[in-house]
Amino acid sequence: MESLKAIIDTIIPRTETPGAVDAGVPGYIERRLVGSATLLETFRTGIAALDAAARSRFGASLAALGAERRLALLTANEKAPFVAIVKGLTVDGYYTSQEGLTQELGWHGNTFLAEFKGCTHPEHQS
Amino acid sequence: MQIRKTPEVHDVVIIGSGAAGGMAAWNLTRQGMRVLMLDAGAKFSRSEFWSHVKPWQIPQRIAAGQHPPQFYVDLKTAPYRVPQGQRFDLVRVWGRGGKTNVWGRVSLRYSDLDFTSAERDGWEIPWPIRYRDIAPYYDKVDQLIGVCGGDDDQDSLPGSRYHLPPPAPRCGERLLQKAAGRIGIRIVAGRRAVLTRPHNGHAACHYCGACGKGCDVGAFFNSSDYLIEPAFTTGRLRVIDNAVVARVLVDAEGRANGVQYFDRYTKQEQRVQARVVIVAASCIDSTRILLNSKSRQHPNGIGNSSDVIGRYLSEQVRLHMFGFVPELLGAPVQNDDGIGGEHVYLPRFNHRDGRKRDYLRGFGMQFWGCGAVDNAGWARELPGFGADFKASVRRRYPALVALHPYGEVLPYADNRITVQESDVDDYGVPVARIDFKYRENERKMMTEMYDTAAAILKSAKAEILPYDPTFMGIPGQAIHEHSTCRMGANPKRSALNGFCQMHDVRNVFVVDGAAFTTASEKNPTLTILALAWRATDYLAGEMKSKRL
Numbered sequence: 001m002e003s004l005k006a007i008i009d010t011i012i013p014r015t016e017t018p019g020a021v022d023a024g025v026p027g028y029i030e031r032r033l034v035g036s037a038t039l040l041e042t043f044r045t046g047i048a049a050l051d052a053a054a055r056s057r058f059g060a061s062l063a064a065l066g067a068e069r070r071l072a073l074l075t076a077n078e079k080a081p082f083v084a085i086v087k088g089l090t091v092d093g094y095y096t097s098q099e100g101l102t103q104e105l106g107w108h109g110n111t112f113l114a115e116f117k118g119c120t121h122p123e124h125q126s
Numbered sequence: 127m128q129i130r131k132t133p134e135v136h137d138v139v140i141i142g143s144g145a146a147g148g149m150a151a152w153n154l155t156r157q158g159m160r161v162l163m164l165d166a167g168a169k170f171s172r173s174e175f176w177s178h179v180k181p182w183q184i185p186q187r188i189a190a191g192q193h194p195p196q197f198y199v200d201l202k203t204a205p206y207r208v209p210q211g212q213r214f215d216l217v218r219v220w221g222r223g224g225k226t227n228v229w230g231r232v233s234l235r236y237s238d239l240d241f242t243s244a245e246r247d248g249w250e251i252p253w254p255i256r257y258r259d260i261a262p263y264y265d266k267v268d269q270l271i272g273v274c275g276g277d278d279d280q281d282s283l284p285g286s287r288y289h290l291p292p293p294a295p296r297c298g299e300r301l302l303q304k305a306a307g308r309i310g311i312r313i314v315a316g317r318r319a320v321l322t323r324p325h326n327g328h329a330a331c332h333y334c335g336a337c338g339k340g341c342d343v344g345a346f347f348n349s350s351d352y353l354i355e356p357a358f359t360t361g362r363l364r365v366i367d368n369a370v371v372a373r374v375l376v377d378a379e380g381r382a383n384g385v386q387y388f389d390r391y392t393k394q395e396q397r398v399q400a401r402v403v404i405v406a407a408s409c410i411d412s413t414r415i416l417l418n419s420k421s422r423q424h425p426n427g428i429g430n431s432s433d434v435i436g437r438y439l440s441e442q443v444r445l446h447m448f449g450f451v452p453e454l455l456g457a458p459v460q461n462d463d464g465i466g467g468e469h470v471y472l473p474r475f476n477h478r479d480g481r482k483r484d485y486l487r488g489f490g491m492q493f494w495g496c497g498a499v500d501n502a503g504w505a506r507e508l509p510g511f512g513a514d515f516k517a518s519v520r521r522r523y524p525a526l527v528a529l530h531p532y533g534e535v536l537p538y539a540d541n542r543i544t545v546q547e548s549d550v551d552d553y554g555v556p557v558a559r560i561d562f563k564y565r566e567n568e569r570k571m572m573t574e575m576y577d578t579a580a581a582i583l584k585s586a587k588a589e590i591l592p593y594d595p596t597f598m599g600i601p602g603q604a605i606h607e608h609s610t611c612r613m614g615a616n617p618k619r620s621a622l623n624g625f626c627q628m629h630d631v632r633n634v635f636v637v638d639g640a641a642f643t644t645a646s647e648k649n650p651t652l653t654i655l656a657l658a659w660r661a662t663d664y665l666a667g668e669m670k671s672k673r674l
Contacts, residue, residue, distance in 0.1 A: 011511050028185060067512075074511045088506040095502035095519070096181040104516070105523045106459035107498055110180060113333040116464050118294025124301055124453065 002063040003047050004029065010070040011090045018099040020090050028093035046082025053077065136162040137669065139385050139400035141371045141415065144224025145651050146638035147406035148349030149658040155360040157666040162398060164369035164387055167221025169350060170195045175340040181500050195340060197221065197228055205551055207559040214560040215602035216410060223350035224408065225605070228338055230467060231346050232492065232649040233273045233319045235264050235284040239477065240646040247486045250438070250537045253643040254615045254624035257284065263656035271347040271655070272325035276315030283314070283473035290322045292469065296462045298496035298527040299470045301451045305586035306472065316471040319347040328352070335463025369396070372555040373419045374403050374634060380423030382634045388553040402633045402665065402674060406658070409607035409639040410543060414558040416611060417545045429628035435611050435621050436544055438537035439560070440645035442604040443568045445597065447529045447579040448504050449588035454525035462497030474647055476574065485570035489533035490647045491579070496527045507591050527588060531575035534647045536567050537609050562601050572598060606650050611640035626661035633674055637661050
């Protein structure tokens with residue numbers, strides 16, 4: 001699980017706002033894996049392949065790599081199907097978390113408004 | 127198994143509680159008829175809707191063993207089949223109000239461009255009605271349920287004097303409107319059954335944007351609160367919950383005299399008697415009931431001497447294209463919830479420029495999901511990882527625009543629902559087999575749909591999210607099934623007359639989407655309501671004058 005956490009942290013790291021690990025995305029993904037044996041297997045083999053790539057390229061396990069090397073590793077494997085899947089789930093988990101949606105993106109919807117003003121920018125009107 | 131028979135003979139039994147069944151119950155009870163409604167589920171409780179549950183609270187609640195209302199019926203309870211290698215994603219809600227609990231609320235009037243399409247292009251049969259026949263009913267429906275929108279009349283999209291004020295467009299919608307205008311395409315105010323002010327005792331929208339989870343205050347039309355509850359106040363409506371209808375029953379002359387159903391949970395068989403049967407179980411389930419209603423007098427299913435029932439299944443083909451408009455990149459995030467879904471609509475225009483198309487019929491366009499929404503699922507399509515990726519998502523987030531063209535699928539005799547005696551559900555009733563394919567006409571129309579959406583985005587100087595222009599979408603996902611028990615003037619080529627009454631069996635009416643002669647490019651619910659009102663006005667007249 002340390003390897004999965006390292007991947008998730010590489011996809012969306014902590015910056016001036018919380019990252020995907022801060023937002024609980026590892027737990028979000030684990031809950032998904034519990035529900036699907038196929039997905040779990042995809043993750044097992046996918047993580048093992050990335051870990052093997054880390055060892056052959058950098059001589060260290062994925063979890064032990066520094067941020068820069070992890071980023072280089074993911075970038076080199078961007079087209080791998082597993083990488084697309086873990087990226088998709090990280091995006092889903094992070095941008096529906098309170099940290100990702102409200103702190104990072106600034107969403108402040110699903111509330112009660114008496115009036116909806118819509119676009120008020122004079123330059124957008126026709 | 128012991129079969130119990132209720133001795134009472136009801137004036138009318140209605141199968142289904144959605145838009146069609148709710149309208150029939152409301153209109154008939156207020157005209158003095160005693161109505162029994164059979165609902166495959168039960169009433170949903172608004173106080174239990176998850177309208178105001180935030181996205182991050184959903185997994186927490188589910189982990190704690192809580193569930194939102196189970197609107198959608200599962201495939202174990204309600205199985206259906208598709209041929210090997212094909213798909214048809216059928217969405218059904220069993221319970222009071224049916225799909226109107228969670229519907230998209232787009233409320234577009236059909237025009238004579240739709241009603242006369244077959245006269246112009248010769249494809250299949252014409253509708254037996256014209257806009258002038260249904261217009262008074264559109265007016266009445268607009269006034270009853272409350273539809274917000276523009277009154278800008280178009281030949282492809284009639285306006286209404288009775289629309290409530292439309293909500294202001296969001297920034298992204300405004301920019302698309304301007305961009306489309308620059309290339310000669312007109313985007314107008316949408317027409318949606320959402321209350322932008324209090325209406326007929328129903329609360330106004332509070333702009334939370336969570337309509338897809340059901341509205342906790344009932345600020346958009348749903349059949350339960352707007353039709354069935356008022357019908358109860360007449361004292362002439364009775365509803366049996368969890369009644370899963372199997373067949374329409376007939377007497378020795380082949381006239382309908384009742385309905386056979388099974389209790390959803392105990393699976394016990396029941397029968398009820400009625401002078402008139404109204405079928406309103408939504409297109410595919412209604413059709414399955416009719417095809418399963420076989421008898422000596424109706425060996426091919428009730429009312430099906432023409433062999434059209436089950437055929438001509440049509441819906442809409444659609445696509446989803448996304449982009450980011452430059453004016454809003456990195457802009458302050460606004461609350462873009464509005465009435466949930468789009469505030470603008472692009473009416474069909476391909477008949478107007480005089481250029482002959484290599485396909486028949488047309489398409490319109492919806493714009494749900496423009497602006498700041500409660501996820502960023504599109505971000506998986508952006509390249510890269512890390513802090514740069516995160517920054518690129520944040521910059522694009524307020525600038526998202528979404529384009530969803532919907533095009534008419536032609537009626538084809540072989541796009542078809544059938545049943546087989548050997549293939550049954552847990553109630554022992556044959557299940558529907560849905561054989562549906564898009565064809566050449568749809569593929570050609572899709573090309574122009576993709577080109578039009580891309581042209582608007584290019585005119586807006588938007589960055590376009592990558593898309594596959596050969597992708598035809600998944601059949602069924604528009605959730606607009608039609609035409610499998612179509613109306614028409616010729617009893618040899620249609621099952622119903624213009625009042626949704628069977629040609630073969632005068633005391634059976636089919637009032638949902640199955641009755642439509644064509645699909646058109648428009649969302650059907652408003653027209654279902656208008657047709658069901660018109661049909662039940664006619665039915666009440668026939669019953670009062672003892673012709674039925």
